[in-house]
Amino acid sequence: MKTIITLALLITTFIMKAQVTSEGTTITVMVPIQSSKGSVLIGLYDSQENxxxxPQQTVEGIIKNGKATATFTNVLEGTYGITLFHDKNSNKQMDFEPNGMPKEPYGVSNNVMSFGPPQWETAKFEVGKKALELEIRM
Structure with missing residues (x-):
């Protein structure tokens, strides 16, 4: 009897989780890029603290025909920010010069680029119920 109850609870939990995550929307990110080497790694952040x-989610954009495209799925309504970089050497990490300057091009949601690391206040944007398409330049 305990086994049946445990199994029923596990199935209910799985169904409830599936329902929660299926209520979100999508964010499709398009990145114009000149190179065909490597890929574009993209992170979606859900708060200033993070x-x-x-990142709440990460996706990889494969480069084809002068652009990389990737889609975040099941994104709930709220405030988010995106950062991305061109992983030229496919090592899955951003590379830096000894002085701390990035070796690989990067971009931020809202296309605000300034000296120093990206800032949440300039990168954040709102997600509602409708799917979004964003173009982020590096």
Whole structure:
């Protein structure tokens, strides 16, 4: 009997999780790029505290015909920010010069580029129920 109850709870939990995640929308990110080497790694952040530290989701954009495209799925309504970089050497990490300057091109949502690391206040944007398409330049 305990096994049946446990199994029923597991199935209910799985169904409830599936329902929660299926209520979100999508964010499609398009990145114009000149090179065909490597890929574009894209991170979606859901708060200022997590920005540049712990992405909520990550996707990889494969470069084809002068652009990389990737889609985040099941994104719930809220405030988000995106950062991305061209992983030229396919090592899955951003490479830096000894002085701390990035070796690989990068971009941020809202296309605000300034000296220093990207800032949450200029990168954040709102997600509602409708799917979004964003073009982010590097």
């Amino acid at each position: 920005f540049l530290k712990k």
